[in-house]
Amino acid sequence: MFNQFAINSNTYHGYSLEEAIKGASEAGFTQIELAAVKDHTAHVLPDMSDDELQQIKELLNEYGMTVVGIGAHSNVMTEAGIANLIKSIDLAAYFDCPYVISATGDAHNDADVIEDDLVLAKNLEPVLKKCEDTGKMLTLETHGNNFATGVSLKKLAESLNNRVKINYDTGNVILYGDVLPYEDLETSVNEVEFIHLKDKLGANPEWNFPAIGDGNLDFNRIFTILEKGHYTGPISVEIEFTPDGPENLAEVNESVKRSINYLKSLLG
Numbered sequence: 001m002f003n004q005f006a007i008n009s010n011t012y013h014g015y016s017l018e019e020a021i022k023g024a025s026e027a028g029f030t031q032i033e034l035a036a037v038k039d040h041t042a043h044v045l046p047d048m049s050d051d052e053l054q055q056i057k058e059l060l061n062e063y064g065m066t067v068v069g070i071g072a073h074s075n076v077m078t079e080a081g082i083a084n085l086i087k088s089i090d091l092a093a094y095f096d097c098p099y100v101i102s103a104t105g106d107a108h109n110d111a112d113v114i115e116d117d118l119v120l121a122k123n124l125e126p127v128l129k130k131c132e133d134t135g136k137m138l139t140l141e142t143h144g145n146n147f148a149t150g151v152s153l154k155k156l157a158e159s160l161n162n163r164v165k166i167n168y169d170t171g172n173v174i175l176y177g178d179v180l181p182y183e184d185l186e187t188s189v190n191e192v193e194f195i196h197l198k199d200k201l202g203a204n205p206e207w208n209f210p211a212i213g214d215g216n217l218d219f220n221r222i223f224t225i226l227e228k229g230h231y232t233g234p235i236s237v238e239i240e241f242t243p244d245g246p247e248n249l250a251e252v253n254e255s256v257k258r259s260i261n262y263l264k265s266l267l268g
Helices: 017-027 050-062 079-094 117-134 150-159 183-191 219-228 249-267
Strands: 005-008 031-035 066-071 099-102 137-141 164-169 192-197 235-237
Touching: 005 017, 005 066, 005 249, 017 031, 017 050, 017 249, 050 079, 066 079, 079 099, 079 117, 099 192, 117 137, 117 150, 137 150, 137 192, 150 164, 150 183, 164 183, 183 192, 183 219, 192 219, 219 249, 235 249
Parallel strands: 005 031, 005 235, 031 066, 066 099, 099 137, 137 164, 164 192, 192 235
Antiparallel strands: none
16 A cells, blocks of 8 residues: 555645655655645646646656646636646646546635536536546545535546546545544545545644644554555645644655654554
């Protein structure tokens, strides 16, 4: 299972992609999920020039880092969001990775209420066609006020085609869904193809995602569920700290290193 781990570059929110790649590589990561969220963590974006994208590819090669997914949060209830998601599939093709990750609403302050899943399905049609044409997979994240749990996304994924699976975020289901990621993951694991591995501290609605092993989650239990469910996809480590964020880059790097050391000790 250890070879499934990657770093989510959103862990380095507020810092450059080079700082993210360097810090994660020095900690021991060899795989990365590239954050592609405009106005939040824009380490890569669909409208970057060929030269900019080539520089990123060279940076990845320099540190021996492989891309496992493009984290392209887009509001799929808007035309702009659908257009961005379609273009983000081209990024997945450029960086030769299988997955594009998105929620159904805005990355933050998600206010949309999706009353009819058929409308959502209709909106996603061009995205899924692009996935089919390029051999990519769209994974929808447990996030926001519409699909906050694995169970809710399992029902949605099963109603769509086989180019849609679940990106299960172990912290988000607590924050947004008010459930622990045990029975919920066990119920939905057969539709999960991407994991955001987050720890959690504080009350359920509190934004507090520390280094892996510093919070309250039972990762032994989580990994047992994944193993029993024959899960083979990426496990993208994401640390989002508190609303105040980390004190400095050194704190991020130290948290990343502590996380991977904890996972190594846990998995033997």
